[in-house]
Amino acid sequence: MTPNAAAQAARRLATLLACLLAALALLSCGDTDKERKAKQKPQEIAQPRGNTREDSFQDAKRKLERLVYHDHRTTLYCQASFDADGAVSLPPGFTAAKHKARASRIEWEHVVPAENFGRTFSEWRDGAPECQDKRGPFKGRKCAERVSKEYRLMQADMYNLYPAIGAVNAMRSNFNYAMLPGTPNTFGSCAVKIEGNKVEPPEHARGTIARSVKYMAWAYPRFEMSRQQEQLMDAWDRMHPVDQWECTRAKRIEALQSNENPMVKQKCEQAGLWQ
16 A cells, blocks of 8 residues: 555545544433433423312311301202301202212212222222221222322312212213213202213303313323313303303412412413403
8 A cells, every 4th residue: 555545545444443433422412401301301200280278088188178168058969058057058948869868968078089089099909008997907998098198188179179969070970071961960059960870060161170180180190081082171161151150260279279279260260260
């Protein structure tokens, strides 16, 4: 090889090495960027949206009674009035085929039933070492309440709790919402319909229910709606707008619980009802 040829080969080799080094540097920068994003992502996911303040179901109910519903003592489904002690004045024509003893008082209904999100917790499904009493191991709601703070926070989320006639709450059980055309009212003049494991609420309650269910799915990723439920809730949300009481209720709960329900708040602000 001549000296000139050798020099050209050396220059080509140097150029090739420089390109390789540049490529490696770019790859290294890309890896660093990926690592940075990977570190950020868990932090973004971990930002809580739901209730992080109140983990006592009993305390949540007391706050709702005294600080939220004190001037609007009306049940969600049947629009029955109740007094400060929880005694219900049943609307004319109301009937209950079952749980009649529970018809005289209000109970605090989970719009998204506790069982429906509770089953996502292993303590509910399988129990836990801490869940033992004199009768032996136990699981279900009692175990989830004892062991899991996350469960307690979801259970006590006031955005998901509404006053209902006790008999209605009992018969609604953990049933999902649906449209039940042709099904007669289950409670006489109160237009709640129950058939099989489905429940159709009265028209006046559908928007409020939809925004509560959508809030729970937004606030707590472990709770997921089926595609059918999601479509129904979206439809009810569009068809039945917020009113002044729904906005007032959400504002009071935000002050007590320290997190917002954007499914309600944004609609209230747009309507000029966030006062």
